[in-house]
Structures are given as structure tokens and as C-alpha cells.
Amino acid sequence: MTSSKTSPSSTWRPATRQLHAGLERTEYGETSEALFLTSGFVYDNAEQAAATFRNEITHYQYSRFGNPTVAALERRLADLEGAEACIATSTGMGAVSSALLSHVKAGERVVASRALFGSCYWIVANLLPRYGVEIEFVDGTDLPQWERALSRPTAAVLLESPSNPMLDILDIAAISALAHKAGAIVVVDNVFASPIYQKPLELGADVVVYSCTKHIDGQGRVLGGAVLGSAEWISNTLQPFTRNTGNALSPFNAWVMLKGLETLSLRVDAMTHNAAAVADYLAAAPGVLSVRYPGRADHPQHALAARQMTGGGSLVAFEVRGGQEGAFAFMNALQLIAISNNLGDARSLVTHPATTTHSKIDAAERAALGITDGAIRFSVGLEDSQDLIDDLARGIAALPSA
Numbered sequence: 001m002t003s004s005k006t007s008p009s010s011t012w013r014p015a016t017r018q019l020h021a022g023l024e025r026t027e028y029g030e031t032s033e034a035l036f037l038t039s040g041f042v043y044d045n046a047e048q049a050a051a052t053f054r055n056e057i058t059h060y061q062y063s064r065f066g067n068p069t070v071a072a073l074e075r076r077l078a079d080l081e082g083a084e085a086c087i088a089t090s091t092g093m094g095a096v097s098s099a100l101l102s103h104v105k106a107g108e109r110v111v112a113s114r115a116l117f118g119s120c121y122w123i124v125a126n127l128l129p130r131y132g133v134e135i136e137f138v139d140g141t142d143l144p145q146w147e148r149a150l151s152r153p154t155a156a157v158l159l160e161s162p163s164n165p166m167l168d169i170l171d172i173a174a175i176s177a178l179a180h181k182a183g184a185i186v187v188v189d190n191v192f193a194s195p196i197y198q199k200p201l202e203l204g205a206d207v208v209v210y211s212c213t214k215h216i217d218g219q220g221r222v223l224g225g226a227v228l229g230s231a232e233w234i235s236n237t238l239q240p241f242t243r244n245t246g247n248a249l250s251p252f253n254a255w256v257m258l259k260g261l262e263t264l265s266l267r268v269d270a271m272t273h274n275a276a277a278v279a280d281y282l283a284a285a286p287g288v289l290s291v292r293y294p295g296r297a298d299h300p301q302h303a304l305a306a307r308q309m310t311g312g313g314s315l316v317a318f319e320v321r322g323g324q325e326g327a328f329a330f331m332n333a334l335q336l337i338a339i340s341n342n343l344g345d346a347r348s349l350v351t352h353p354a355t356t357t358h359s360k361i362d363a364a365e366r367a368a369l370g371i372t373d374g375a376i377r378f379s380v381g382l383e384d385s386q387d388l389i390d391d392l393a394r395g396i397a398a399l400p401s402a
């Protein structure tokens with residue numbers, strides 16, 4: 001764990017921060033960050049090792065505890081987010097599970113939005129109760145439900161906005177105010193908005209988690225995650241947990257993420273530009289029953305999206321005619337856009353949530369989440385938007401007739 005240091009970076013804008021924040025060059029003056037691919041570190045003498053373990057001096061000990069390349073990524077992510085501190089984890093799920101498991105105890109309560117990434121849902125629904133944590137799911141867009149659920153003392157709230165896969169927008173400021181009255185910390189999974197378009201800490205949340213696998217690497221190479229929050233919470237609550245449970249990010253993956261960060265805003269802006277274009281195309285296309293895109297005026301929470309996000313993001317959800325048969329025919333007709341359940345990648349990817357990412361959730365719950373059999377999640381990439389639209393037209397042409 002490394003706290004972001006006060007530096008000239010405090011006045012830098014995001015495009016500059018993602019390139020320069022938190023850089024500590026070695027004596028060789030390398031331009032690109034050094035890759036410290038090492039599991040351990042050596043000491044000058046036994047006294048130095050002993051002093052390190054007594055926390056009297058700062059010295060790297062072991063890469064499960066900390067590594068210079070991982071620390072560079074943590075500093076840069078903290079800086080970009082406007083967080084005091086960051087711990088990078090081996091995956092996004094490592095970030096989500098550590099944030100919750102380090103904070104809650106048996107007998108305490110967690111309230112979560114029902115519309116969560118599949119594995120996040122599993123952690124809340126299946127894992128936490130096993131350890132004696134009481135859980136309650138709410139419809140995240142329904143503030144009175146949050147108010148009822150948070151009328152009792154609660155340890156933590158978990159939410160995702162925009163949510164996976166149907167892109168619901170949740171009111172982070174209002175939910176945070178209710179959660180704080182109940183004594184809860186608010187953990188926001190900010191993957192879909194990315195650090196470029198939404199700042200949950202400024203809206204009142206306490207902890208932000210990322211799957212860095214998504215837009216931060218963004219080029220389909222490595223897995224990673226990050227947890228960001230106050231220096232106090234990160235060092236006293238999260239760090240003892242991650243250090244001892246072994247959720248460390250590989251220095252190699254951290255280095256790849258640092259390279260990914262350099263172009264994060266460029267990629268996210270270009271993908272969002274494409275997403276807006278394909279959402280407009282799909283909304284007018286025959287056989288498309290509905291389109292969900294936070295940047296469109298017909299999104300049910302468009303006004304809220306405009307208030308708390310600075311861009312619509314790179315994901316579009318839509319429903320085609322013909323249920324699962326229609327969705328499969330549509331996807332199978334695509335030649336450019338690949339079928340894959342990953343997202344935030346430079347390449348455009350589609351998935352059918354009902355039979356993949358959300359197939360383990362029972363049908364009634366899926367229906368409550370608005371995931372119909374004809375729903376497709378589209379992670380829009382960096383291709384030319386006209387090529388994407390031409391490919392979508394192949395999908396439209398393949399739909400069963402009305």
C-alpha cells in the first residue's frame with residue numbers, strides 16, 4: 001500500500017495524471033516505469049532486516065506485502081481517483097471480496113444492490129451468510145427500498161453504477177447519505193464508468209473498487225484489481241487482510257496496467273464516442289425492442305447519469321426480437337464483433353447475459369434485473385464506428401421475422 005504523496009500532480013488534469021502521477025524513477029533515469037519482477041528483497045545486514053520488521057525503517061520485504069512496480073500503479077490509481085490510498089489486488093474479484101471481508105464481522109449486516117456483476121452477487125448472496133453476516137438485497141434504483149433497508153445498523157453497502165449488464169444508474173450521493181446514517185461504509189464498484197467518468201468518493205462513497213482487467217488494462221492481456229479509500233481504512237482495515245490472505249497483484253501485471261493507464265482516457269473517450277453512435281443506430285433498427293445507454297435521453301435514469309457521470313461509458317445493452325433464439329442468431333451473424341464475456345476491451349465484444357454471466361442466477365431473479373432472454377450486452381471497442389454499425393446490420397438481418 002502506498003499513499004499518494006502531495007506533489008505538483010494535485011493540479012494536474014486526468015490525462016496528465018494517468019501518465020505522470022506517482023512516478024519514482026530509479027538511479028538509471030528510465031523513461032518508462034521499471035519492472036521489478038522479484039518476489040523478495042535483500043537486506044544489507046541482519047540489523048536492517050530486524051528494523052524493517054519492527055517498522056522502524058521503510059524497506060520492501062516481500063512482494064505479497066509490497067513491490068515497487070505495484071506501488072507505482074497504486075500511487076497512480078490513487079492520484080487519478082483522488083483517493084488517499086490504494087491497494088492493488090490480483091483480480092477485480094480480489095478487490096471486491098477483500099473490501100467486504102476485511103470490513104464486516106459475523107452478526108453484522110450488508111445491504112447491496114441486486115444488480116451486481118455475477119461474482120459480486122455470489123459473494124453477497126452465498127459467501128457472506130456462510131460467515132454469519134446478515135444480507136439484504138434491494139432494487140438499487142428504488143431509494144425508499146434503500147431507506148427501509150438502511151433503517152437498521154449496517155456495516156457495509158455494496159453497489160455498482162452503471163450496473164452490469166442492464167446499465168441501471170444508482171444515486172450514489174443519496175444512497176451514501178442513507179448508508180452513513182446507518183453506520184455503513186459505501187463500497188462502489190466503478191468498473192463500468194471507469195475513473196474517467198465517475199468519482200464515487202466525491203459523491204460521498206467511502207471505498208471504490210475496480211477490476212483493472214477491464215478499461216485500465218483494456219487490451220485483453222492481464223487480470224488485476226484495486227481498492228481505493230482513506231489512508232486510515234486502507235492501512236488499518238484492508239491492508240492486514242490483503243497482506244495475510246495473499247491477494248497480491250503480480251508486478252508484471254502491474255507494469256502492464258501502468259502501460260494501459262497511459263492511454264486510458266483516450267481509449268475510454270473513443271470507445272464512448274463509438275458507443276453513443278451504435279446506441280443511436282440500434283435504437284432506430286428494426287427488430288431491436290429497446291436500447292439502454294446512459295448517454296441517451298431515453299435511459300430511465302438519464303438525468304441522474306448526467307449529474308453524476310461525465311460520459312455515457314463504453315457499454316450498451318439492448319434487447320432483440322425473438323428471445324434467446326433472436327439473440328443467438330444476431331450474435332452468430334456478427335463477423336467483426338466477437339462473442340466474449342469480457343468488457344472494456346479495445347476490441348468490441350458482445351455477450352448474452354442470460355446464458356453466460358448471469359446464467360447462475362435463477363430465472364425469477366434475472367427477470368427482476370431486467371435481463372430478458374433477448375438481451376445482449378455490447379462492450380464497444382475502438383474500431384471505426386461505421387464498421388461496427390455495418391456488422392450490427394448483419395445481426396439485424398439475421399433476426400427471426402416478426
Ligand SMILES: *Cc1c(COP(=O)(O)O)cnc(C)c1O
Pocket residue numbers: 091092093094096117119120160164189191192210211212213214223224225343
Ligand atoms: C469484471 C468485473 C468484476 C470482476 O473483475 P475480475 O478482474 O474479472 O476479477 C467485478 N465487477 C465488475 C463490474 C466487473 O465488470
